[in-house]
Amino acid sequence: MISKQLPKLLGVRDLVKIYGLTAKVQLSQNFILDKNITDKIVKCAKISQNDTLIVEVGPGPGSLTRSLLETGISNIVAIEKDSRFLPVLMQLVEASEHTLKIIKGDMLKIDHEKIMEVAQIRNTISPDSSLHLIGNLPFNVATPLLGQWINMLSNRSGIFKFPNTKMTLMFQKEVGDRIVADTTSSKRGRMSVLVQSFCEAKKIYEVPSSIFVPRPKVDASVIQLTALQSPLLKAPVNLLQEIVLYFYLSRRKSINSIFNKLQKDLSKDKKEILSKIIEQLNVDMSLRPGNLTAEQFCHLTKLFHDNSLSIPKR
Numbered sequence: 544m545i546s547k548q549l550p551k552l553l554g555v556r557d558l559v560k561i562y563g564l565t566a567k568v569q570l571s572q573n574f575i576l577d578k579n580i581t582d583k584i585v586k587c588a589k590i591s592q593n594d595t596l597i598v599e600v601g602p603g604p605g606s607l608t609r610s611l612l613e614t615g616i617s618n619i620v621a622i623e624k625d626s627r628f629l630p631v632l633m634q635l636v637e638a639s640e641h642t643l644k645i646i647k648g649d650m651l652k653i654d655h656e657k658i659m660e661v662a663q664i665r666n667t668i669s670p671d672s673s674l675h676l677i678g679n680l681p682f683n684v685a686t687p688l689l690g691q692w693i694n695m696l697s698n699r700s701g702i703f704k705f706p707n708t709k710m711t712l713m714f715q716k717e718v719g720d721r722i723v724a725d726t727t728s729s730k731r732g733r734m735s736v737l738v739q740s741f742c743e744a745k746k747i748y749e750v751p752s753s754i755f756v757p758r759p760k761v762d763a764s765v766i767q768l769t770a771l772q773s774p775l776l777k778a779p780v781n782l783l784q785e786i787v788l789y790f791y792l793s794r795r796k797s798i799n800s801i802f803n804k805l806q807k808d809l810s811k812d813k814k815e816i817l818s819k820i821i822e823q824l825n826v827d828m829s830l831r832p833g834n835l836t837a838e839q840f841c842h843l844t845k846l847f848h849d850n851s852l853s854i855p856k857r
Contacts, residue, residue: 573755581610588711600678655701673707697780708770719764739837742768778848799828
């Protein structure tokens with residue numbers, strides 16, 4: 544990748560001091576001011592000049608943004624909720640000759656069409672088009688954001704309509720470990736299944752808490768999610784979520800015990816349907832929910848959907 548030298552700018556640490564940009568606890572803000580670290584994150588993310596659009600979530604004072612711009616990529620939209628950072632980010636807009644565009648807004652609530660409009664690519668998506676979503680996510684909204692994005696990815700809505708999608712996101716280490724956990728890990732949970740039904744998930748970088756300002760109590764992990772060209776789920780995502788939730792509420796019980804419990808809550812005709820589904824599922828019934836792969840959960844969801852069966856409401 545050809546690097547791009549930005550015009551001489553004050554360092555992020557200096558700008559933070561000049562503008563009095565302290566982290567807000569209520570927004571779960573923690574800054575990375577060491578550019579060596581943000582350069583490493585960008586390098587590990589394998590940001591490509593061929594990416595049609597880079598979306599950065601929560602750029603804050605712009606450390607990661609600078610590292611992104613220096614790769615020479617041509618189209619970045621950054622979404623920032625905190626207006627205190629806008630003057631600093633606008634300096635990067637000017638320095639990058641408007642390669643960087645800023646939207647003030649909450650990523651959980653933003654209309655994704657606005658992102659596409661600002662990026663000026665609403666009607667130019669081709670089979671080769673690619674999106675790379677990246678961000679040092681505030682720890683208090685990281686999981687809700689990921690849940691929303693996976694739901695949008697499931698129906699290819701918003702910015703996730705790009706044929707090729709990657710997400711490089713920073714989480715608390717514990718959350719990151721759960722996202723990438725396989726069936727041999729005690730950390731495997733509902734988010735593991737949901738994410739892995741739509742993405743290849745891997746940890747690409749670990750960030751010690753000492754790197755952040757202010758220093759949080761926990762380390763962080765950078766997780767890269769690459770959207771599967773053919774998702775494992777061939778049924779509604781909300782049904783998968785209902786099934787996975789039901790099973791993980793009894794995560795210490797066997798699959799057999801969970802199905803027996805479910806049988807008791809069903810009418811006679813639906814009991815018969817469930818018995819047929821269990822036969823078709825073809826899994827070891829002595830296993831626990833954490834031992835089931837995303838593919839097996841997706842298969843179970845498809846069987847439920849095909850037979851018009853759902854988890855009873857309590």
